[in-house]
Amino acid sequence: MFIRAYLRASTSEQDANRAKSSLKKFVSGFSKRIASFYIENKSGNSLDRPELIRLLDESESGDVLLVESIDRLTRLSPDDWKTLVASINEKGISVVSLDLPTSHLTFGSFPSDDFMRSILSAINNMLLEILAASAYKEYRERERKQKEGIVKAQQKGLYHGRQPDLEAHxxxxxxxxxGFSINKTAEAVGVSRSTVIRVRKRLKNLD
Structure with missing residues (x-):
């Protein structure tokens, strides 16, 4: 089993490496280590992600695709998500995510009883689908609110330039x-202090 960690952020303003230490700490709790990191700044709403494609190409049956959260892997539409899942299943890869506790059984003591294994696998797959659908819904909702916010800002003469990143926002x-400070927020999100200040100001103006 090779553990292949996938780290994604939407834009170059975000730090895709941010979750590296959390993932290392997580697998060390199971006395395991990460074999490879695949890091990129791409939208989770697109299948056009070179590093994710490379991860899938280099994986063998039994390998693990490790992510911090399911929304790091997907914010895809239902049809595109089905395409990605088909590729994952075809390769025989297991998805393990820190926010999906049932997936942690891949590293732990999985029941030897065939019936219980089937039940737990079904539950894990169901929860994975729910989280994937939720990630897409959240993406679309933020997209809708962002567009509405831009229209309001334009009407007030406050908006100029390119559309800010939805996930960072x-x-x-x-x-x-x-209640996080500007410095703590910038560190947690992986952006600059100026970006945090700018977004906070815009949020305040749109209230």
Whole structure:
């Protein structure tokens, strides 16, 4: 079994390496190590991700695709998600995600009883589908709100330039609501202080 970690961020403003230490710490708890890291700055809403494709090409049956959360792997539409899952299943790869506890059984003591194995596999697959669908729904909802926000900002004469990254915007908003400082928010999201300040200001103007 080779553990292949996939780390993704949407834009170059975000630090795709941010979760590396968390993934290392997670697998070390099972006395395992990560064989390879595949890191890229690409939207999770697209199948055109060279590093993810390379991971799949280099994987063998029994290998593990490790991610911090399912939304790092996919924000794909239902049809594109089916395409990705088909590729994963065809290669015989197991998906393990820190936010999907049932997937952790891949590294632990999986029941030897065939019936229980089937039940747990079915539950894991169902939860994986739910998280994938939720990630896509959240992406579309943020996209809708972002477009509405841009229209409002344009009407107020506040918006100029390219559309900000949706995922970074959402994460900054979440950490802001949780009371994180500008420095802590920038570190957690993997962006600059100026980006955090700019997004916070825009959020305040749109309230």
């Amino acid at each position: 959402d994460r900054i908003a979440s950490f802001t609501e949780a």
